Amino acid sequence: MTGRAARPARPVLLLLVLLAGWLGLGVATAGPAAAHAELVSTDPGEGARLDEVPAEVTLRFSEGVSLGAGYARVLGEGGERADTGAATVDGDTVTVPLREDLPDASYVVTYRIVSADSHPISGAYAFVVGDGELADAGAVADGAGVDPFVAAALPASRALGFAGLAAGLGVPAFLVLCWPAGWASRTMRRLTTAGLLTVAGAAVLTFLLQGPYAAGAGLGSLLDPSLLTTTGASSFGLTTLGRGALALLLAALLVPLWRRAGAPTAQETAGLGAVAAGVVLTTAAVGHPVAGALPVFATAVAAVHVAAMALWLGGLTALLTGLVRTGAEAGELAGALPRWSRLASASVAALVVTGVVQSVREVGSPVALVSTPYGWVLLGKLALVLLLLAAAGVSRVWVQQQLGLPRTRPHPRRRVPAHAFATAGATRAGAEEDAVASAARARAAAQARGAVEDVAPLRRSVLVEAAVAAGVLVLSAVLVGIPPARAAVAQPVDVTLPLQAAAGEVGSVQLSVDPARPGPNTLHVYLFDDAGQLTQPADLRVTLTEPAQEIGPLDVDLEPAGPGHWVADGASIPGAGTWTLAVSVRLDEFTAATASTDVPVR
Template structure:
């Protein structure tokens, strides 16, 4: 049957991402070097410290520091970005000892990157700490709120675009337009609320503060970026779309109204990729267009399904539906085709390799999305089969016509339900580091290893990269015993040993980047499962030691 052919074609297109060649990696900045180099001892203090990333970055205000051995500040003035270089001006009169460089920057795709390293002038001393926490992790509540705001925005776009399109093109003149028009206005309101939430949340997301950590200075800085500009344009596009809904809802939209509405829709859809991962990909022209097309096709298809389920399948006559459904079925097939092609193009760029698809959180989310999409394709094929075969056959039988409508509504409801799940996955996906960036950060070869170990006082998340023989970077994050919140640490100690090969404990010098985060470097001379013993002191009296098992290739 024809629908089986369409189903096979759609799934083949969605899965070609597994077989095509890799794309070059380039976004979600990673640290690639520094001057002075980490852990070196220099004979004289430099005039500036330069931290080099894999892509252009911009510094977060007052979150880039050079801490002196006595806990003061060596940096002077504001850090500036010169392409991929973060340049920190420093004084030349510092005392001898170990200095901590602590930074928080924003990558080209608007995600924060934080970290730090130490170097020494003249002699090595105890590494100072950055009490202001420039290297602090992003608050999980802020990150989750950002995903929720994105979900609201996607939902609003569906409710705005679907009803507007159906009213503009397929709505029967005899039926009142109040219901779908109100739905479109609600959709516009949700997009506006989502946009305002994202603008606010970007402030604490950027600065590393808590959910209520937004400031006027942070707001001004956020609005002055491409991210802020894209969101302001989105708000203007939503306002214009809602104004244009009046003639559309009155079924009296002229050519000018239609042209303006199409223009507003194109501009509004483009603001999503321009404020996220697609704008920072190796081929931004492709990924921005593909993401905008993907988003528009999703809004047209799912928004149309909502109007069909909520209004037309209940109110329109069988004769009206017999005229509407074949047209809609063709549009839906076109939207699905665009979704598959655009989604495949994006996945090829953002993932690139089979190992990145299966070995990263981003890749696994894409697999989940494809699986859910396969369910929708089956439901859509079922609905299309009913439209093409059963609708014409039931034209003269009122009882059979009601049965056909009932079966079609069930199929549409399944599609809508699965789409809600896909929107949830997508809202998390846009906040997740692209798979190509994760692989690029650990392409030495080797992959980072993350282990969680706990005591009655704390939980420690141990991150070792690239987890192979040679020099490795170790990050330790302290949390409360149940893992619910960061925990302030007074002192960190760590050693690694490989009893299986009689390698005695090796001390890992740890640098406290923030109250709950420490970092260090260690050289693993051979492969095997190493024992990392971590001692954490949480106050003047209480401390505990835990052991993490770290596989090294």
């Protein structure tokens, strides 16, 4: 019994081991931000003072974007439109052509674009042509938020969709894999049908909400034709509607099975599985997985995560509604529970592994885990998952102790003289063995029936699992709409570059910038000769330039910190963008060398 009771702790132990590995892996693999586009550079730059009006304004983001239901505009001092209304998008760059014959004045650039993960990004900044005062862009940007009712309705629709997946996909999967007799259950039919209709309804609601969400409009714009057309033309809209259509198709394919109250054939199971896989894939192929690095891999991981979630929670739903019933179904469930216990363990393992992989991609580092809204919600979800695993462990212990088939020992027999076997011995031995096997089966069946009649401990643990799982689904829906922690936290830069002189490489320089965000930063410079030894040059200069915003070069004040080592503590970086950090070294009277690198500043 002790050995069996220890088994349920394995998923928890696996989760803790993987999380510990993530702490190191997250630091080692921390790289550029993924998902949720951010403004990287603009032309003209923020606060720039120009001699003449430019022909266009360009905005460059950290990933591909679309205008969708959003906009990109340039406004004059009186709020009138200074652009031609023909903004275009080319990958990660938005171009806004300006009208001709514009006067010298201050202009405000305001934008609301949709990132690859379907979330809107908005902002505003100002520049000046001539000697006038710079306009206040903040007043324009303040009104570009998301309507609070739309912001609350979107995660609610996602949570409904996740719950529908658990019932609509998980319940029939439980019947196929663990409880074939359950196809005759009216309760299972109602659960599955309600789940698939919920998936379809949530998909339609999410589709309708996406337009107002992207445009910053209210619920009154749900049926706005222009917003519906824009959403329908996007990959997000097509994928979401596809999910709803596949859910309805699956519900239709299940109707003949419910009518005949029988398990599907192998061919029918394959067809149902293909449609269910489509529902899972269209659920995973939106949001954070499709943006940033390795979208195909991230979508595949998300699909496995969704499928494991549906299997586990769908099985819980079937068990919860079945265990409160009595009669003939009790014995059937007694046979199904051991199979379900094994399936649940596999689902938990898949959830743990894919969850850690997703966390590494979206969070990136332990610092981001504890310092961003995404990380805080993820920690809350993790706490609920641990509680869920504990409740699942109680259920698994009960199943193993109450329904596990006992090992039977050979029945003690009397010693029989050898010559007795010459005539009737073989027949008697066979009869005794049949009797022992029959008795063992009878004891196992009686034990199973008795266990199912006393299911109070199992019912309580399953109820706890279901309640906590509801909280996990809600937090999962919230996470979909929050910028990934990796994108919200600046990443320090640490790089070693070759020093290039007219005659070739003459050594190397190591540069580190921390935290690589607007404001004060710490810069370390280490200079090495050809032999890899720290060296002292005749002169050293370090500059920062933001070419896209026409800022710089700005000299960085360095202080000696040892042989071949200089520090700039509190070096100021004026704003976000891709800054070029350049090093100029004069090694002696005749030799000068340079090195440079781009530093993404968030």
